[in-house]
Structures are given as C-alpha cells and as structure tokens.
Amino acid sequence: MSLLEVTGLRVSFPTSDGIVQAVRGVSFTVDRGRTLGIVGESGSGKSVSTQTLMGLTAGADISGRALFDGADLLAMDDERLRRLRGAEISMIFQDPLSSLHPLYRVGWQIGELIRVHEPEVSKAAARKRSIELLGLVGIPQPDRRVDDYPHQFSGGMRQRVMIAMGVALRPRLIIADEPTTALDATVSAQILDLLVRLQREFETALIVITHDLGVIADVADDVFVMYAGRQVERAALRSTYYRSHHPYTVGLLGSVPNAAVPGRLRQIPGAPPSLIHPPPACPFHPRCRFVMPRCTTDEPPLDPVRDDADPEHRSACWLPGGLLGVGPEVDEARTRAAQESRE
Amino acid sequence: MIRFLIRRVVFGVFVLWLVSLGTFLLFFVVPGDPARSIAGRQATPETIALIRERLGLDEPLAVQYWTFLKNLFRGDLGYSYYNNQPVTALIAERIGPTASLVIGGALLWLVIGVGVGILSATHARSLLDRVTAGFVVAGISMPTFVVGLMLLFVFNYLLSTVLGITFFPGGQYTPLEEDPADWLRHMILPWITLCTVQAAIYTRLTRGSLLEVLGEDYIRTARAKGDGNRRVVVVHGLRAALTPVVTQLGVDVGYMLGGVVVTESVFGLGGVGQAALQAIVNLDRPVVMGVVLLAAFFVVLASIVVDIAYSFLDPRVRLS
Ligand SMILES: Nc1ncnc2c1ncn2[C@@H]1O[C@H](COP(=O)(O)OP(=O)(O)OP(=O)(O)O)[C@@H](O)[C@H]1O
Ligand code: SF4
Ligand SMILES: [Mg+2]
Numbered sequence: 001m002s003l004l005e006v007t008g009l010r011v012s013f014p015t016s017d018g019i020v021q022a023v024r025g026v027s028f029t030v031d032r033g034r035t036l037g038i039v040g041e042s043g044s045g046k047s048v049s050t051q052t053l054m055g056l057t058a059g060a061d062i063s064g065r066a067l068f069d070g071a072d073l074l075a076m077d078d079e080r081l082r083r084l085r086g087a088e089i090s091m092i093f094q095d096p097l098s099s100l101h102p103l104y105r106v107g108w109q110i111g112e113l114i115r116v117h118e119p120e121v122s123k124a125a126a127r128k129r130s131i132e133l134l135g136l137v138g139i140p141q142p143d144r145r146v147d148d149y150p151h152q153f154s155g156g157m158r159q160r161v162m163i164a165m166g167v168a169l170r171p172r173l174i175i176a177d178e179p180t181t182a183l184d185a186t187v188s189a190q191i192l193d194l195l196v197r198l199q200r201e202f203e204t205a206l207i208v209i210t211h212d213l214g215v216i217a218d219v220a221d222d223v224f225v226m227y228a229g230r231q232v233e234r235a236a237l238r239s240t241y242y243r244s245h246h247p248y249t250v251g252l253l254g255s256v257p258n259a260a261v262p263g264r265l266r267q268i269p270g271a272p273p274s275l276i277h278p279p280p281a282c283p284f285h286p287r288c289r290f291v292m293p294r295c296t297t298d299e300p301p302l303d304p305v306r307d308d309a310d311p312e313h314r315s316a317c318w319l320p321g322g323l324l325g326v327g328p329e330v331d332e333a334r335t336r337a338a339q340e341s342r343e
Numbered sequence: 344m345i346r347f348l349i350r351r352v353v354f355g356v357f358v359l360w361l362v363s364l365g366t367f368l369l370f371f372v373v374p375g376d377p378a379r380s381i382a383g384r385q386a387t388p389e390t391i392a393l394i395r396e397r398l399g400l401d402e403p404l405a406v407q408y409w410t411f412l413k414n415l416f417r418g419d420l421g422y423s424y425y426n427n428q429p430v431t432a433l434i435a436e437r438i439g440p441t442a443s444l445v446i447g448g449a450l451l452w453l454v455i456g457v458g459v460g461i462l463s464a465t466h467a468r469s470l471l472d473r474v475t476a477g478f479v480v481a482g483i484s485m486p487t488f489v490v491g492l493m494l495l496f497v498f499n500y501l502l503s504t505v506l507g508i509t510f511f512p513g514g515q516y517t518p519l520e521e522d523p524a525d526w527l528r529h530m531i532l533p534w535i536t537l538c539t540v541q542a543a544i545y546t547r548l549t550r551g552s553l554l555e556v557l558g559e560d561y562i563r564t565a566r567a568k569g570d571g572n573r574r575v576v577v578v579h580g581l582r583a584a585l586t587p588v589v590t591q592l593g594v595d596v597g598y599m600l601g602g603v604v605v606t607e608s609v610f611g612l613g614g615v616g617q618a619a620l621q622a623i624v625n626l627d628r629p630v631v632m633g634v635v636l637l638a639a640f641f642v643v644l645a646s647i648v649v650d651i652a653y654s655f656l657d658p659r660v661r662l663s
Contacts, residue, residue, distance in 0.1 A: 086569035
C-alpha cells in the first residue's frame with residue numbers, strides 16, 4: 001500500500017461568476033521515500049489538488065478519495081485532520097516572506113508548531129529544538145538567528161526556515177508547492193538539494209509542485225502533468241523527459257532550456273483555458289498542434305501508452321501510443337498521424 | 344529611540360506654538376470686543392477703557408502675545424475674563440469629566456467594536472455579518488446628539504419623570520474620587536452616546552482589517568501547521584489585524600481628550616469641551632487659548648504614543 005493514494009479527486013469553487021472547476025478527476029500515489037513532481041501552467045490546479053488534501057481549501061466542493069496510510073483525508077473529521085497537518089503532512093509554500101508571520105520571531109514560529117502538536121514540550125525545550133532545526137537546514141549561527149524576524153532573513157534563508165518547520169516533526173509526507181519559484185537559480189538549487197537531503201535522511205515522501213520541468217529534473221521519481229484541472233500525462237521522470245507522449249508535455253519540455261531538445265526555447269501558444277467553462281473533450285485541443293476531429297468530441301482517457309521501459313506510463317491523448325519523445329522527427333510523425341485521421 | 348523622542352518632542356512643541364499663535368491671532372479677526380461684553384450693555388466708555396487696560400487689551404498685539412508666552416512658560420495661562428478663575432484651575436476641574444467620558448467610552452467601544460468585528464469577520468457574509476453591517480451603518484449615520492437626546496428621553500423623562508424610576512440620571516457629573524458608584528451611574532448614558540458611533544466605526548475597522556489578514560499566506564501557513572481555528576484567528580490573525588485599530592484608538596482618544604463638545608453638552612457633564620464652547624461664545628480668550636492648547640497637546644502626545652506603540656507592535660517598523 002502506498003503512503004498516499006488519491007483517486008478521482010475533484011474540487012470546484014462556487015463563485016459569483018460560476019463554478020470554477022479547479023481539479024477534475026486526479027489520481028496519483030506517493031510512496032515512502034519517493035518524490036512525485038506535479039507540473040503544469042499557472043492555474044492548472046496543482047495547488048488546489050494538494051491543499052485540498054490538507055483541508056486548506058475552505059468553501060470548495062470536494063469529491064474523491066485520498067487515503068493517507070489507509071485513512072481517507074477527505075472524509076476525516078476536522079480535529080483528526082488538524083492533528084495530521086504539520087505533524088504527519090507538512091507543506092512548504094512558494095513565497096517564504098508572505099508565508100511566515102511577519103510579527104513573530106522565527107524561533108517562536110517553529111516552536112509553536114512543535115507545541116501545538118506536543119503540548120507537553122516546554123517553551124525552553126521548543127526553543128532548543130528550533131535552534132537545532134535551524135542548524136539542520138543550514139542557517140549559520142542558529143542560536144542567534146532564532147530570535148530574528150522573517151524580514152531579517154534573505155529569501156533563501158527564509159525558505160530554509162520554512163523547510164525547518166516542514167521537517168520539524170518528521171512528517172511522513174512533505175508537500176513543497178513551488179518551493180523555489182521566488183528564488184534565484186543558485187539559491188533555488190541549494191534549496192532543492194536541502195529538501196532532497198532531508199527527505200532521504202528521514203525517509204519522507206515528497207511532492208514537489210512546479211510549473212518548470214527543469215526544477216524537478218534532478219529530484220522527482222515520478223511526474224504527473226496537469227492541464228486545466230486534469231491529469232494529462234503520468235510517468236516516471238525519465239519517461240516524462242525522454243519519451244513524453246502528450247503534446248502539452250512536449251510543449252512544456254520545449255519551454256525548458258537544456259532539456260531533451262537542445263537550444264530551443266518555445267512557449268506553448270495560446271492562453272490557459274477557462275476553468276468555469278473548460279474546453280469539452282480534450283481540454284488541450286484549442287492549443288494543440290496535432291488536433292484531430294475526435295479530439296473535440298471525445299475525451300481521451302488517461303491510458304497506458306506503448307512505453308516498454310515504463311509500463312505505468314499513461315497519457316490522455318488520442319495520438320497513437322507509440323509516438324513518444326521530443327524532437328522534429330516525432331513531431332512530424334504526430335503531424336502525419338493527425339493528417340491521416342482527418343482524411 | 345531617544346533621538347526619535349527628542350525630534351518628535353521638539354516638533355510637537357513647534358506645533359503647539361503654531362497653534363497658540365494661530366488661535367491668538369484669530370481673536371483679533373473675529374468680531375466682538377471682550378471688554379465690551381464683560382462690561383455689559385450700559386457700560387460707559389470709561390468703564391470699558393478701564394477693563395481693557397486691566398486685561399492688557401490696550402497693549403500692542405505683539406506685546407500681548409509675548410506676555411502670554413512668558414506666562415505660559417511659568418505654567419500660568421492667565422485668568423478667565425468672566426469669573427477670575429485661573430485657567431489652569433478651570434481646566435484641571437474640567438478634565439475629570441472629559442477624561443472619564445473618553446477613557447470609559449474608549450474601553451466600551453473597543454470591547455464592542457473589536458468583539459463584534461471579530462465575529463463578523465469570522466462569519467463573513469453570514470446572517471450575523473449582514474445584521475451587524477446594518478447596525479454599523481445605522482450607528483455611523485446617527486448624529487451623536489440624537490442618540491443622547493433619545494437616551495435622555497427614555498431614561499430621564501419616561502422612566503424618571505413619568506414613572507419615577509431612576510436608573511441612570513441624565514446630566515451632571517460626580518467625580519470618581521467622591522463616589523465611584525454615583526460616578527458610574529452618571530457616566531453610563533454619556534458612554535453609550537459616545538459609543539454608538541465609535542463602536543460602529545471600530546466594528547467596521549476590525550472586520551475589514553481581520554478579513555484582509557485572514558486572506559494572507561501566513562494564515563494558511565498557520566492552518567497548515569495544525570493550529571486550531573481559534574488559535575489561527577486570535578494568535579495569528581488578530582495580532583496582525585489590531586495594528587490599525589490601535590493606531591485609530593490613539594488618534595481618537597488624543598483628539599477627544601481635548602473635549603467632546605456634543606456629548607458633554609447634552610449631558611451637562613461640564614467637561615473641557617463644554618468649557619471651550621462657553622469660552623468661545625463669551626470671547627473668553629485666556630480660556631479658549633488654554634483649551635485649544637490642551638487639545639493640541641493631547642493630539643501631539645497621542646501621535647507620539649501611537650508611533651511608539653506601532654514600533655512595538657510591528658518589528659518591521661523602525662522609529663526614525
Ligand atoms: N478559493 C478559491 N475560489 C475560487 N477559485 C479558486 C480558489 N482557489 C483556487 N481557485 C482557482 O482554481 C484554479 C487552480 O488554482 P491553483 O492555485 O491550484 O493553480 P496552480 O496550478 O497552483 O497555479 P499556480 O502555478 O499559479 O500556483 C485557479 O484558476 C484559481 O483561480
Ligand atoms: S487528444 Fe488531440 S487535441 Fe488533445 S492533446 Fe491529443 S492530439 Fe492534442
Ligand atoms: Mg499554485
């Protein structure tokens with residue numbers, strides 16, 4: 001049994017403009033000590049999918065199942081879920097400046113997490129543990145910095161504080177939601193290193209959310225790609241990079257520098273779809289270069305493709321299952337397949 | 344901190360000086376002659392001249408102002424033109440009712456405003472929130488003297504005069520140190536009057552501020568940490584949301600300590616505000632000068648206190 005098994009997760013928000021269908025049927029699993037990458041453009045539903053698991057999407061209509069160690073997070077009573085939050089499942093957010101409380105010392109903020117879950121721990125003991133944690137995540141002179149406020153740290157150091165909080169109670173699952181988006185490239189690499197090191201050390205399961213395939217190239221074991229609230233491709237990391245099937249994934253890879261296709265940096269043309277009126281059938285069809293007649297009428301299921309190296313490799317696209325990879329030859333083959341289907 | 348204080352105090356003194364000069368000059372612009380009104384209608388020109396001389400009104404303006412400043416530095420604000428009472432003594436006598444009104448009222452409107460504000464923010468768009476919003480609009484748009492007169496009508500006329508039961512006497516002031524229970528009975532209606540508008544304003548302020556804070560990323564972090572709902576709202580939300588409330592409180596209290604004209608007058612509390620009103624009508628320059636300076640002093644003091652409080656409330660703010 002996997003640590004986390006999400007099946008058929010759907011999340012929508014009733015708003016005055018209509019129902020925002022943020023997540024429309026997402027399933028995935030994460031195992032102990034493994035890293036799952038979730039990739040997709042802004043607004044594709046990455047944050048909502050994970051925050052829903054922690055009960056952080058107030059006012060949403062939620063359906064589906066999310067078994068964490070056998071217990072359904074979505075059906076759990078509030079108090080039980082609250083006890084899991086921060087202790088068993090922790091979350092690291094994108095912008096550490098706005099995610100840390102500006103008016104409390106960082107040591108207090110880490111100590112609070114400890115004491116909320118372990119009320120018997122004294123303030124002094126919590127402070128001592130905060131100092132150790134700050135040291136663990138590589139903050140110099142932790143015994144002094146513990147009394148500083150978030151604004152007295154640099155961006156990278158702040159994210160280290162968030163990570164200290166994320167690992168403080170040795171959670172079994174850490175969800176890092178765009179942990180490096182607010183940081184520059186070198187700092188970003190250090191932060192990812194730190195996350196992965198701690199994950200290995202504590203045997204934690206890790207979910208890394210990003211809109212940049214480059215970020216998870218070194219850390220993820222498996223990747224799933226989201227588009228308009230749907231999963232469009234799911235595979236092991238190598239398959240995602242070298243044998244991608246879905247045109248959206250291929251497009252994302254095209255916009256990553258030094259990915260499989262060297263030298264080219266291509267944006268996916270077109271605008272992200274409306275989530276109130278998502279495109280029917282294949283949600284990517286308005287922007288797809290290979291769109292075929294059936295793409296606009298039937299929704300492609302997330303089915304296995306013909307990937308010998310990765311039998312679990314699935315993609316939701318009507319193109320033939322064998323057309324894998326990135327590059328001009330495969331694209332030509334895709335174009336041909338699309339033309340044939342039109343005739 | 345010390346440098347900040349010195350700078351602000353120097354600036355404050357400068358402001359007070361400007362205020363005193365402005366008020367002083369204003370007296371020679373407004374129509375009317377204090378000597379004439381003191382002397383009465385039938386006074387002979389000689390009497391009036393005599394009064395002018397005694398009050399120093401025959402001296403050149405600059406000399407008069409200089410005398411005023413010199414005396415001010417000795418803590419002497421002169422004598423009221425009307426009852427020969429020293430202005431300082433008059434103010435000392437009048438500050439009690441005003442301070443009672445403002446401090447008691449502020450406690451009341453804070454408790455109500457912040458309390459109801461929190462409730463309607465945490466139940467945003469619920470029935471409770473809508474009902475509250477209605478009361479807030481009503482409270483804000485109700486003129487203070489109407490509230491005061493309504494209370495007087497109910498408690499003083501209907502209950503007291505007609506039915507003969509006196510819960511809260513309307514009018515007059517009993518000093519706290521003389522009889523605390525009676526002081527309280529006399530202050531209840533004025534407090535409620537002062538509170539109607541203020542509590543409404545503070546409810547709106549607290550609600551808005553807290554709602555904004557509750558949408559912040561660090562609130563989501565607090566929830567993600569497993570903090571309970573109450574802890575999230577109070578420890579994380581309210582702590583940040585109260586900053587504007589505290590600022591507003593400092594400004595309001597500082598402003599009101601200089602006199603709450605309407606409420607004081609409706610209930611005949613005999614506070615600073617009422618004294619000011621009388622003095623203006625009487626062209627009693629020394630009293631007006633004293634009261635205006637007192638009010639300006641409280642405003643200046645409040646702004647310094649607010650800035651210091653702010654730097655304690657928010658570590659990102661530095662006094663400079
Ligand atoms: N509380 C809410 N009410 C209404 N709509 C919401 C709410 N929360 C999220 N959404 C909508 O759900 C959609 C998915 O949001 P989500 O934050 O999951 O995107 P994302 O993939 O994480 O994007 P990003 O890269 O910008 O973080 C967005 O269109 C967003 O506007
Ligand atoms: S199903 Fe059709 S439109 Fe959708 S991604 Fe595949 S080829 Fe493109
Ligand atoms: Mg997001």
